[in-house]
Amino acid sequence: MKCNATLTDSRKGVTYTCELGATHYDRDIQPDFDAPLESRNPGGWHKRGTEVWADHAHGATPHEPEAVSADVLPGYKASIRFGSQSGPNLDWESPYEITIVGPAAFVARVVASVADAFEEDAQR
Ligand SMILES: [Zn+2]
Structure with missing residues (x-):
């Protein structure tokens, strides 16, 4: 700038x-x-x-x-960890976790995509 x-x-x-x-x-x-x-x-x-x-x-x-x-987009961060609620402790199971860092719209899009993918997988 x-x-x-x-x-x-x-x-x-x-x-x-x-x-x-x-x-x-x-x-x-x-x-x-x-x-x-x-x-x-x-x-x-x-x-x-x-x-x-x-x-x-x-x-x-x-x-x-x-x-x-004003030229710099604010950064956002989201971490998603998923697995069966009654299953083994997620800490020692292979980690199903992603962390997204970026502008709000980007983070929201990735979170929505991950949720959709997880929902499809869980319905099998
Ligand atoms: Zn100047």
């Missing part, structure tokens, strides 16, 4: 969008102002081409770091 900070240069009538990755911004790491424009290290500041700016610059729209976490 990209940084979404922008800088509007009203003299040129241009808006730049930062080309760096999300969460890169750190106001305290200053750009290498002594280097030539073309090879300037932006430090923790925003960058687009040869433009380098900070959130407090005139015409700047700050980045939104909280949008980063």
Whole structure:
């Protein structure tokens, strides 16, 4: 995910969008102002081409770091262990157990499939 900070240069009538990755911004790491424009290290500041700016610059729209976490799907986990209720202890019988980890829809789909398969097997 990209940084979404922008800088509007009203003299040129241009808006730049930062080309760096999300969460890169750190106001305290200053750009290498002594280097030539073309090879300037932006430090923790925003960058687009040869433009380098900070959130407090005139015409700047700050980045939104909280949008980063929305990109990550929450993880869910399900464990299914099955066997006869009156049978031997499942701990020493060969384990009929699966653990699924992933997004909620994926976990739900696997659990439903396993339940269907088990139900078919139990009816034999
Ligand atoms: Zn940026």
